[in-house]
Amino acid sequence: MGGPTVAVRTTSAHLSAPGRRTAAGGTYGAWLDRQFARIVILPTTAMMVLIFGIPLMFSLYLSFQGWSPEKSLFSGVFVGIDNYDDLLTDPQFLTSLSITFLYTATTVAAELAAGLSIALLLNIDLPYIAFFRTALVIPMMITPIIAALCWKLLLDPDHGVIDYWIGQHTVWLGRSDTALLSVALVNVWQNAPYVAVLLLAGLRSLPSEPLEAAAIDGASRLQMFWHVTLPLLRPYILVALLLRTIFEFRAFDNVYVMTSGGPANATMVL
Structure with missing residues (x-):
């Protein structure tokens, strides 16, 4: 009586493994479906940040610096909003x-x-x-x-x-x-x-x-x-x-x- 019981349990264990793998695969597929649009636009977003975002942030940084083109990029002195004050007046x-x-x-x-x-x-x-x-x-x-x-x-x-x-x-x-x-x-x-x-x-x-x-x-x-x-x-x-x-x-x-x-x-x- 004990032998067949073990065999049945073993068979049940083997039969349940594909079900777990299928569930895991289905969960991953559902996640991929939800995130597919974001994954597709990620390279474009990264390129836009590289081309537009970084120069824009650097220009914003320079707007608060006392800097001129003949100097190195990071040699300016922080002047606060003086540049904006000069511009608006x-x-x-x-x-x-x-x-x-x-x-x-x-x-x-x-x-x-x-x-x-x-x-x-x-x-x-x-x-x-x-x-x-x-x-x-x-x-x-x-x-x-x-x-x-x-x-x-x-x-x-x-x-x-x-x-x-x-x-x-x-x-x-x-x-x-x-x-x-x-x-x-x-x-x-x-x-x-x-x-x-x-x-x-x-x-x-x-x-x-x-x-x-x-x-x-x-x-x-x-x-x-x-x-x-x-x-x-x-x-x-x-x-x-x-x-x-x-x-x-x-x-x-x-x-x-x-x-x-x-x-x-x-x-x-x-």
Whole structure:
């Protein structure tokens, strides 16, 4: 009687081992499923920290140091917030900051308005409309510096085509009241198509059922746009607004090429 009992216990022990291994494997698989997304993005996160995080933290460290480029990196003297105090009390910085805000607000608003108008026009299915949709990206393909040089020649008061067309001699880039506006218009010309492409993609992806229901209810085209199309398009508008605000706030190349910050610091952006 004792022998078979031992055999049964041994067999039971052997049979229970695979079950434990399966449970362990299942637990590991479930953990891997939960952590898979984090594992996948870990290399990208590490690369972003290496490329962006470390320089940002080092710049923050230098902002509290009395340091100049001709010195070694860690030879600065801690000065607290003196650098920030000097910056925020510098009249030239405050002027440049106000000009940058004005330039950003003007260009972003104009780009959104122009981009939305262009997107609405190109959303109509007409013959050869694909050609115009393709031609829309041409200004975006031009390097900003090259575009600025071309427009600088067009706005030249002596040899420019713009003054010839309007029949008057205007120093567009040499007057404080027109220089910033001229640079802003050039920027709008080049970047409004970017907004138009984003919004056109949004318009083409909108569901047709709300528009059909509004048409059945007797809504006019303006009412359908204001109460149906525009609310549905809001996420795309917000994306365009965010991206263009970021890019315009750090604008430098086209401003420097066209005016070098002049005249009289009228276009001196940050």
